Amino acid sequence: MTVIRLTKEFRFEMAHALAGYEGPCRHIHGHSYELLVTVAGEPEQNPASPLFGMVMDFKALKRLVEDEIIQHFDHALVLHRPTAPDQLETMGDFVGRLILVDYPPTSENMLIDFATRLKAVLPENVKLTGLNLRETKSSWAEWLASDNP
Secondary structure, three states: OOOEEEEEEEEEEEEEOOOOOOOHHHOOEEEEEEEEEEEEEOOEOOOOOOOEOOOOOHHHHHHHHHHHHHHHHOOEEEEEHHHOOHHHHOOHHHOOEEEEEOOOOOHHHHHHHHHHHHHOOOOOOOEEEEEEEEEEOOEEEEEEHHHOO
């Protein structure tokens, strides 16, 4: 059977800070992220199925990514829990959505988190093969299943 890859692109806004970093990224700042999610599988072969000829419905992929990633991280401030200043938690609505994570919120670490989230919810016959997270027009990180057996 033939394996086909599907890719869907997403955009979200997010702020973060990299505590301890030697440069301006140690301060709170934001990015307009672009996330490309690639999955692979064999197209449905049952002519009676509404998914006949599809690996996965793009709408279903969109819903999974939005539920697991976009709705949590879009317009959020993401900080490494041990480095987050206590006063941020008391600033309420001014800070808005504050997400404290157990890792420095670099593109690399976010991809590891995103891959874990998506692999847990994809249909059994569909495999996550790649994630590409663009932080700026000229800088991105990539996660590939082939590199992470």
